[in-house]
Amino acid sequence: MPIIDAVLGDFFWRALIGGLGVALIAGPLGCFVVWRRMAYFGDTLAHSALLGIALSFLISVPLNVGVIVTCVVLAIALVLFSRSKTLATDTLLGILAHSALAIGLVTLSFMPDIRVDLTGLLFGDLLAMSRNDLLWIYGGALLILALLTVLWRGLLMSTIHEELARVEGVPVERLRLVLMLMFSIVIAVAMKIVGVLLITALLIIPAATARRLAGNPEHMVGLAILFGFIAVSGGLTMSWHLDTPAGPSVVVTGFAVFLLVYGSARQVQT
Amino acid sequence: MTDALVELHRLTVNFDDRPVVDHVDLRVQRGDIITIIGPNGAGKTTLIKAILGLQPISGGALKIAPGLTIGYVPQHLTLETTLPLSVRRFMLLSGRSHQECMEALTKTGVEHLLHASVHRLSGGEKQRLLLARALARRPDLLVLDEPAQGVDINGQAALYELIRSLRDELNCGVIMISHDLHLVMAATDKVICLNQHVCCSGYPADISHDPAFIETFGRPVAESLAVYHHHHNHSHDLHGDVVSADHDDHTECSHAHH
Numbered sequence: 186m187p188i189i190d191a192v193l194g195d196f197f198w199r200a201l202i203g204g205l206g207v208a209l210i211a212g213p214l215g216c217f218v219v220w221r222r223m224a225y226f227g228d229t230l231a232h233s234a235l236l237g238i239a240l241s242f243l244i245s246v247p248l249n250v251g252v253i254v255t256c257v258v259l260a261i262a263l264v265l266f267s268r269s270k271t272l273a274t275d276t277l278l279g280i281l282a283h284s285a286l287a288i289g290l291v292t293l294s295f296m297p298d299i300r301v302d303l304t305g306l307l308f309g310d311l312l313a314m315s316r317n318d319l320l321w322i323y324g325g326a327l328l329i330l331a332l333l334t335v336l337w338r339g340l341l342m343s344t345i346h347e348e349l350a351r352v353e354g355v356p357v358e359r360l361r362l363v364l365m366l367m368f369s370i371v372i373a374v375a376m377k378i379v380g381v382l383l384i385t386a387l388l389i390i391p392a393a394t395a396r397r398l399a400g401n402p403e404h405m406v407g408l409a410i411l412f413g414f415i416a417v418s419g420g421l422t423m424s425w426h427l428d429t430p431a432g433p434s435v436v437v438t439g440f441a442v443f444l445l446v447y448g449s450a451r452q453v454q455t
Numbered sequence: 456m457t458d459a460l461v462e463l464h465r466l467t468v469n470f471d472d473r474p475v476v477d478h479v480d481l482r483v484q485r486g487d488i489i490t491i492i493g494p495n496g497a498g499k500t501t502l503i504k505a506i507l508g509l510q511p512i513s514g515g516a517l518k519i520a521p522g523l524t525i526g527y528v529p530q531h532l533t534l535e536t537t538l539p540l541s542v543r544r545f546m547l548l549s550g551r552s553h554q555e556c557m558e559a560l561t562k563t564g565v566e567h568l569l570h571a572s573v574h575r576l577s578g579g580e581k582q583r584l585l586l587a588r589a590l591a592r593r594p595d596l597l598v599l600d601e602p603a604q605g606v607d608i609n610g611q612a613a614l615y616e617l618i619r620s621l622r623d624e625l626n627c628g629v630i631m632i633s634h635d636l637h638l639v640m641a642a643t644d645k646v647i648c649l650n651q652h653v654c655c656s657g658y659p660a661d662i663s664h665d666p667a668f669i670e671t672f673g674r675p676v677a678e679s680l681a682v683y684h685h686h687h688n689h690s691h692d693l694h695g696d697v698v699s700a701d702h703d704d705h706t707e708c709s710h711a712h713h
Contacts, residue, residue, distance in 0.1 A: 220538045342548050345534065352507050352527040353549070353592070392537075399539045 199314040200378065200431065201421050206322040207375045207387070208413030210329045213406045214371050215392035215413075217364060220344050220402075224389050225275060226263070229282035230365075231372050231384040233259045235289030238306060242299050243292070249321050249373045256369030259285065264361065286381075309380035309432025311424050318377055325370045332367060336360060341402055378417070379432035390439040391416060394446050415442055459484055460520050460596045460628045461506055467514035468501050476502045477652040478515065483596065488622055488629040490639045493649035494671060499632045500530070502649065503598055506630065526589030526627075528599040532573070532581050540573045542584060551591045559591040560584075562624075563617065578605025582614065590621065597621070599631035603638070611638055636672070648672075 192198045218227050234252045241251025263281065267274050293301055305313055333340070343350040343357045351357050375384050395408035419442075420435030427434075461483045468476040476498040483489055491499045504510035505517065507527055534540060542565070546556035560566040563583040568576065576584060582602055589597060602618065603611040615638050622629050633639040639646065646662050648654040648671060655667040662668050 220535050222535070338548060338550065345538065345540065345545070345548070346529060346532060348504075348507075348509055349527055349529055349588075351509055352525055352598075396537050396539065401539055401541055401544050405539055 193316055193319070196312050196314065197421070197425055199316070199319060200311045201418060203314045203319050203322050204378045204417035204421055204435070205414055206319070206326050207371070207378055208391070208417045209410055210326045210367075210371050211375065211387050212391060212395075212410030212413050213333055214329070214364075214367055215388035215390075216395070216402070216406050216409055217340070217344065218368075218385075218388045219392045219396065224385055225278045225282075227368060227372075227388055228385045229263065229278045229285070230256045230260060230368055231376075231381045232282040233285035233289070234372050234376055234381045234384075235306060236285045236292070237289075237373075238301070239289045239292035239296075242296055242301075252373040252376065253369045256372055257366055260365035260369065261362070264365070304430070305380070306376065307380045307382050308430045309376075309378050309383065309435070311421060311431040313377050318374070322374045325374045329367050329370060332363060336363060340364065379435050380430075383432040383436050386436040386439065387413065387416070390436065390443055394439070394443045397446050412439065412442055412446075415439075458520060459518070460523055461630075462518040463506070463515065464518070465515035466502075466505060466512055466517055468498070468505055468510060469513040474513075474651055476505065476649075479649070479653055481647065481653075483628040483630060485595070485626050485628055486622065488619065488631070488644045489647060490645070491630065491632045491647050491649050492634070492636060492639065493654070497649045498651050499649055500600060503600060503630060503632060507598060520595070523596060524592055524594050526592050526594030526597045528582070528585045528589050528597070528602055530600040530604060532585055534573055536574065542568050542571050542573060542576075545573055545584070546588060546591060549588055549591045555593075556587075556591050559587040562590060562621065563587040579607065579610045579614075582606055586617075586621075590625075593625070594627055596628045596630070597625075599629070601632050601634060603633065603635055611635055615639065 192202075218224055233255055237252035237255030238248055240255060241248045244251075259281065263277070266272075266277055272280075290303075293299075293303070302310065302313070304310075339350070339355040339360050340363075342353065342355050343360055347357055371388070372381070372384055375387060379387050391412035392405070392409040394412045395405045399405035399408055416435050416439030419438035421431060423429055423438065424431045424434040459482045461481070463479055463481040465478045465480060466476060467474055467478055479502060481489070491502065493499050501510055505512050506519075507525065508519075542560070543556075546560065547553065549556065551559075557566060557569075560569065563586045565580055565583045565587060568580060568584070573581070573584070582605065586599075586602065589599075597618070599618070603614050606614055615635075618629060618631070621627075644658070645656065646659055647656040648662065648665075648668055650671055654671055655662055655665045657665070
């Protein structure tokens with residue numbers, strides 16, 4: 186249809202449609218990041234995305250695939266390492282986050298033939314969203330929303346009380362892996378919009394804003410999606426008009442909403 | 456004799472090759488209330504976690520009746536402040552119907568809190584909520600880890616009385632850990648004193664005279680307990696069978712030291 190072609194032919198609209206798709210899955214996953222205190226964990230995975238990009242170039246696979254695989258491998262390594270309890274989890278995360286970022290940057294510097302827009306990868310790029318990226322985003326969103334719907338009770342229960350969930354027959358470990366996989370997907374698809382350094386912000390700021398107004402978990406998820414939409418559309422509009430980098434503009438908008446909500450709304454008593 | 460809900464045979468759990476639960480034998484049937492007492496670090500929580508399948512066992516055997524539904528009341532319900540949750544939502548997450556959840560809440564006396572936030576419940580209310588959550592599942596076996604924690608002294612007695620009446624109503628087995636020696640001793644059917652191994656076990660009236668018990672808890676505690684017991688005209692052996700009262704029926708281990 187010509188109207189769809191016209192919309193998708195415009196890079197701003199592509200970025201906006203993509204960004205809204207990302208916010209749609211960042212909302213519920215961001216709630217889990219906040220509830221399970223995984224902010225630093227998400228950061229570590231996001232940092233490793235750059236390593237995934239470098240590896241994708243090395244072995245010539247699509248970037249999204251390289252990023253998802255790298256994130257999943259790192260996530261599993263993290264879970265296994267943190268079980269051994271030789272290092273405190275935050276120390277371990279700190280080591281892996283920055284090492285993954287550094288190894289990614291070093292690897293990229295060995296490939297002078299490949300021109301990579303590093304600023305775009307780190308902070309997001311309004312112009313980078315292709316039609317192919319949109320397919321990835323909405324494919325990923327569909328998969329994640331389907332998984333969340335089917336696994337919702339188990340995921341929520343193992344977040345509330347892991348042992349109670351286990352006794353009630355919830356496959357806690359398997360759900361943890363599924364959650365990691367979902368994080369990896371959201372990182373891979375959100376990278377283009379907000380950049381690897383700011384993905385965690387897009388996950389936790391809308392969720393934290395939503396907490397102020399929410400009375401139950403599902404309500405919080407809905408509000409987080411809404412605040413994500415506001416951050417993305419506000420941020421991209423700002424980036425368009427003021428020529429600011431896309432990722433930081435989205436985060437600044439989200440943060441402004443956060444301040445507004447916490448400044449004006451009374452905490453809901455639940 | 457009815458079939459056991461849970462049967463432990465020389466169950467052992469090691470942490471770094473050090474036994475935390477050491478060759479424990481235990482048999483739980485419907486209608487039993489078994490209370491595990493013991494000093495800190497005695498392996499009480501580890502033992503029930505092994506029964507719940509939360510803790511891998513290092514040795515011995517653990518037999519769980521097929522299709523057994525376990526209701527678990529954990530020590531705490533510490534909820535992230537970032538997670539908004541009402542009593543109603545928490546109950547419905549058990550996967551049971553609204554009506555079953557309401558009945559369970561009514562049984563534990565917290566149905567008026569249906570729409571309250573879990574974050575705003577007192578310690579005692581939280582324990583009753585957790586108990587209701589376990590009941591909604593219609594358990595064959597109820598496992599409670601220090602159920603009276605954070606409950607005031609009057610509430611404690613009422614809570615143990617409630618557990619007892621729920622046992623009668625559901626005809627389930629009960630295993631609980633408790634520090635409230637005097638209340639437990641007054642209200643339980645069988646006591647196991649754990650100190651890695653089973654230090655002594657039996658019925659309250661007998662166990663308070665047990666040298667192993669006195670060694671673990673001290674003579675004043677044992678003597679203060681004795682006054683809680685009325686005299687039985689009969690007694691029970693380990694499997695609950697009635698035996699004559701004039702011989703000492705409780706078992707006692709030989710205190711093998713490691």
